[in-house]
Amino acid sequence: MSAYSLVASDYDLTLAALPGGRMTQRVIDTLRTLQEMGVPIAIASGRGPAGIEHNLALHHIDPTGFYYCGYNGAEIVEASSGTHIASSRLDGTLARSVFDVIHEYPVEAMAHLHGRVYSAHPEGFHAQVDAKSNGLQLFPIDAEGVAALRPSKFLVAGEPEDLHSVEQRLRGEFGAAIEVVFSADFLLEVNAAGTDKGWGLRALAEAVGVPIAETVAFGDNFNDIPLIQAAGLGVAMGNAVHDLLEAADRIAPSCYDDGFATVVDELFGED
Numbered sequence: 001m002s003a004y005s006l007v008a009s010d011y012d013l014t015l016a017a018l019p020g021g022r023m024t025q026r027v028i029d030t031l032r033t034l035q036e037m038g039v040p041i042a043i044a045s046g047r048g049p050a051g052i053e054h055n056l057a058l059h060h061i062d063p064t065g066f067y068y069c070g071y072n073g074a075e076i077v078e079a080s081s082g083t084h085i086a087s088s089r090l091d092g093t094l095a096r097s098v099f100d101v102i103h104e105y106p107v108e109a110m111a112h113l114h115g116r117v118y119s120a121h122p123e124g125f126h127a128q129v130d131a132k133s134n135g136l137q138l139f140p141i142d143a144e145g146v147a148a149l150r151p152s153k154f155l156v157a158g159e160p161e162d163l164h165s166v167e168q169r170l171r172g173e174f175g176a177a178i179e180v181v182f183s184a185d186f187l188l189e190v191n192a193a194g195t196d197k198g199w200g201l202r203a204l205a206e207a208v209g210v211p212i213a214e215t216v217a218f219g220d221n222f223n224d225i226p227l228i229q230a231a232g233l234g235v236a237m238g239n240a241v242h243d244l245l246e247a248a249d250r251i252a253p254s255c256y257d258d259g260f261a262t263v264v265d266e267l268f269g270e271d
Contacts, residue, residue, distance in 0.1 A: 002268045005214040007034055008042040008069070008201050008227060011052060013220040013255050014237050015043075021133065023059055030261040035065045037268065042204055044069040044197045044217070044227050046183045048152065049077040050115030051134030067208075071112055071152040072181070072191050072223055073200020076207075086203040088195040089113070089150045094177060096147040098154060098190060101173060105166050107158030111141060111151035118149065126157035154190040163188045183223045198226030216267060218252065218260050219244060235263055 009015055015031075016023045023031075034041055043052045049068035056063065063079035070077070076085040090098070095111070099120075102109040108126040111118040117134070118141035119127035131138035141149065156166060167188055170180050179191040197219075205212050217224075217231035220240040225247050228234025236248035237259050245251060252259035 002039075003214065004039075004216045004233065004267055006040045006042065006205060006208065006210045006216075007264060008044050008204075008215060008217040008231060009260060010197075010219040010221070010224050010227070011043055011045040011047060011055065013239060014218050014224070015255070015260055016055070017255050021055060024258055024261075026258045026261045028059055028061065030264050031061060034264065034268065035062070038065065039268065040067060040208055040210065041065055042067045042069050042201065044073060044200055044219075044224075046070075046072050046153075046155070046187070046189055046223060047134055048112050048115060048136075049075055049079075050136060053079065054135030055133075067204055069197065069200040069204060072179075072183075072189055072195065073197045073203070073227075074152040074191050074195050075114075076200055076204055085207045086200070087152070088192050088199070089152050090154075090178070090190075090192045092147040092150045094174070095149070095151060095154075096143050098170065098174065098178065099143055099146045101169055102154065102156055102166060105158070105162050105169075107156050107162050107166060110155045110157070111146055111149060112153050112155065113149055113151045118145065118151070130155060130157075152191070156188040156190065157186055160185045181223045183221050189223055196226040197224060198230035201227055201230045216263075218263070220255065233267075 048070040052068045066079035068077045074088045108124045117136045118139045122138050122140050213232040215231045216233040217227045218235045220237040234249045236244045238254035252263045
């Protein structure tokens with residue numbers, strides 16, 4: 001019998017390899033085995049719940065037993081019923097100020113909320129990719145609209161050097177009022193203060209009655225560090241960034257070598 005009662009995992013470069021965002025059959029089979037065992041599965045991703053659902057559907061995975069901890073934990077949904085368990089959104093005035101700063105740089109900013117993506121430049125490459133890869137509708141928005149929207153997060157895409165400039169500016173102007181983290185070298189994420197994947201995992205574990213010590217979490221990037229630190233067992237993929245490898249309790253094989261399936265099969269396999 002396993003010591004763990006809930007499995008949480010990032011999606012891209014943890015469950016699914018890039019490019020293409022496809023899971024191997026072994027990973028799909030491992031997820032289905034967890035479902036058959038009645039083990040809750042949380043997909044903790046920068047993608048929103050609708051985007052997570054879209055990508056699981058592409059793999060013909062039934063949502064039973066899944067929870068979507070989307071937007072870096074800012075929106076948590078029980079997959080089968082669509083019931084919202086917890087959410088955290090940016091304050092409207094703060095969101096507008098962040099939006100204004102970001103648009104001083106040669107990057108694209110996308111605001112997300114409830115299965116929609118908004119951009120001041122909806123014709124932009126990154127906005128189009130974001131919408132298509134998550135099966136979302138794309139809408140134009142301006143600063144006034146952002147203030148009224150109060151998004152779950154901003155996704156900022158561009159060249160790494162420009163994003164580092166944006167990161168430094170945001171940290172300098174807004175400090176602890178927001179969470180700013182990289183999810184790839186070309187993607188920067190902005191959430192409300194205190195909102196990250198660790199917050200999402202703790203909120204979900206409490207909601208479903210699982211002690212946090214009985215959770216196991218998998219990740220590969222900077223935005224996964226709070227997730228694996230919050231879990232009872234934090235697992236870094238072999239392809240993870242150095243900081244996550246240092247923070248993890250255990251290192252799995254790479255996502256290209258079915259690392260998630262390897263560890264889960266060991267933890268939940270028959271004695």
